[in-house]
Amino acid sequence: MNLIRIYECLCDLTRLRLLHILTQGPLCVCHFQALLGEPQVKISKHLAYLRQRGLVEAKREGNWMIYALPAKPSRELAANLACLQDCAGEHDVFKRDLARLKKLAPQIAADGPPG
Amino acid sequence: MNLIRIYECLCDLTRLRLLHILTQGPLCVCHFQALLGEPQVKISKHLAYLRQRGLVEAKREGNWMIYALPAKPSRELAANLACLQDCAGEHDVFKRDLARLKKLAPQIAADGPPG
DNA sequence: AAACTATATACTTGATAAGGAATATAGATT
DNA sequence: AATCTATATTCCTTATCAAGTATATAGTTT
Numbered sequence: 001m002n003l004i005r006i007y008e009c010l011c012d013l014t015r016l017r018l019l020h021i022l023t024q025g026p027l028c029v030c031h032f033q034a035l036l037g038e039p040q041v042k043i044s045k046h047l048a049y050l051r052q053r054g055l056v057e058a059k060r061e062g063n064w065m066i067y068a069l070p071a072k073p074s075r076e077l078a079a080n081l082a083c084l085q086d087c088a089g090e091h092d093v094f095k096r097d098l099a100r101l102k103k104l105a106p107q108i109a110a111d112g113p114p115g
Numbered sequence: 116m117n118l119i120r121i122y123e124c125l126c127d128l129t130r131l132r133l134l135h136i137l138t139q140g141p142l143c144v145c146h147f148q149a150l151l152g153e154p155q156v157k158i159s160k161h162l163a164y165l166r167q168r169g170l171v172e173a174k175r176e177g178n179w180m181i182y183a184l185p186a187k188p189s190r191e192l193a194a195n196l197a198c199l200q201d202c203a204g205e206h207d208v209f210k211r212d213l214a215r216l217k218k219l220a221p222q223i224a225a226d227g228p229p230g
Numbered sequence: 231a232a233a234c235t236a237t238a239t240a241c242t243t244g245a246t247a248a249g250g251a252a253t254a255t256a257g258a259t260t
Numbered sequence: 261a262a263t264c265t266a267t268a269t270t271c272c273t274t275a276t277c278a279a280g281t282a283t284a285t286a287g288t289t290t
Contacts, residue, residue, distance in 0.1 A: 003202055004126055011122035012248080029267060042249070044268060049247090063257055063266045076202045083198040087118055087191045127278080144237060157279070159238060164277090178236045178287055 003076050005053045010080065014038065014046050017097055019055065019069075020088050023081060024101060026068035028061070031108055035100050118191050120168045125195065129153065129161050132212055134170065134184075135203050138196060139216060141183035143176070146223055150215050 009015055017036055021027060027035075032043045047067055050056040055077065058067050073081065088094035124130055132151055136142060142150075147158045162182055165171040170192065173182050188196065203209035 001128060001206065001208070003131070003206070004128060007122055007126035008247095011119055011126055013116060013119060014248095016118070030265095039250080040267070041251085041269095044266095045248085048268075060256085060267095063264095065267060075205065079198050079201050083194050086194055090190070091116060091118070093116070129278095145235095154280080155237070156239095156281085159236095160278085163238075175237095175286085180237060 002054075002074065006055065006077055006080055009050055009053050009055050010084065012046065013093070014042060015050060016084065016088070017093065018043070018046060018050065018067075019081065020084060020094050021097055021101060022056065022067065022069050023085060024098070026066050027108070028064040028066050030064070031104065031111075032067075034104065035097060117169075117189065121170065121192055121195055124165055124168050124170050125199065127161070128208070129157060130165060131199065131203070132208065133158070133161060133165065133182075134196065135199060135209050136212055136216060137171065137182065137184050138200060139213070141181050142223070143179040143181050145179070146219065146226075147182075149219065150212060 009019075014036065018032060021032070021035060029040065029043055029047065032038075032047075033040055036043065047056060047058070047065075051058055051067075054070065054074075056067050057070050058065050060066075069081070070077065124134075129151065133147060136147070136150060144155065144158055144162065147153075147162070148155055151158065162171060162173070162180075166173055166182075169185065169189075171182050172185050173180050175181075184196070185192065
């Protein structure tokens with residue numbers, strides 16, 4: 001059952017943060033590193049985990065790997081991402097991530113256009 | 116973070132089935148056994164798991180243990196249960212469970228009133 | 231109190247996951 | 261081709277979980 005694969009992805013804080021940030025748009029690994037303040041291995045492995053289960057898509061852009069939410073998410077995924085959005089509003093971790101993302105936005109835009 | 120405890124509960128099919136059935140009302144272990152066709156240990160342990168994490172409440176009624184969704188679920192739990200409801204509609208396992216529940220309803224009512 | 235019923239707990243085994251350290255790969259730059 | 265940068269993979273250790281078997285507990289009936 002696909003639904004369970006989704007929930008498996010959602011029961012880790014790092015992955016929740018990644019997904020939550022991705023609802024704002026595509027991003028590459030190094031920016032996630034900066035945003036979450038976590039080591040590269042950790043980010044990379046969690047993104048691989050998400051990718052394997054179809055919660056995330058990736059494409060190469062020179063040296064960068066750009067990760068994004070699926071272009072056409074399943075109903076189940078869409079529903080759960082919406083639910084996460086809803087729930088995340090209550091927690092500081094997520095709010096802080098978005099704040100940092102906003103601050104970093106100009107620099108990210110400068111680095112190169114995603115997509 | 117409470118949210119993660121919730122997702123941890125949701126990434127097992129047996130627990131999803133239990134929760135989904137519970138959205139219809141309280142039930143005791145032996146009825147779950149009949150509905151899911153799973154051994155007592157399995158049901159009991161998964162219910163304990165859910166209970167520890169606050170997804171489910173229990174009270175004794177003679178020999179029976181009646182399990183129910185929390186009287187006042189957190190916003191997060193409520194949101195996720197709603198989402199589960201939404202997603203479960205697509206899967207036969209869940210539909211079959213509800214069908215079986217309907218069939219068993221009279222007998223359950225006869226056994227003794229829950230709540 | 232002895233037997234019975236419904237449920238819970240302890241123990242064991244195999245599987246999966248998380249995090250860190252080190253290393254490998256792909257592409258870009260010099 | 262040598263080096264650099266961004267990212268992925270491998271190996272290791274530790275922790276958690278699922279499922280089954282056996283056993284314990286709480287409450288009920290005889």
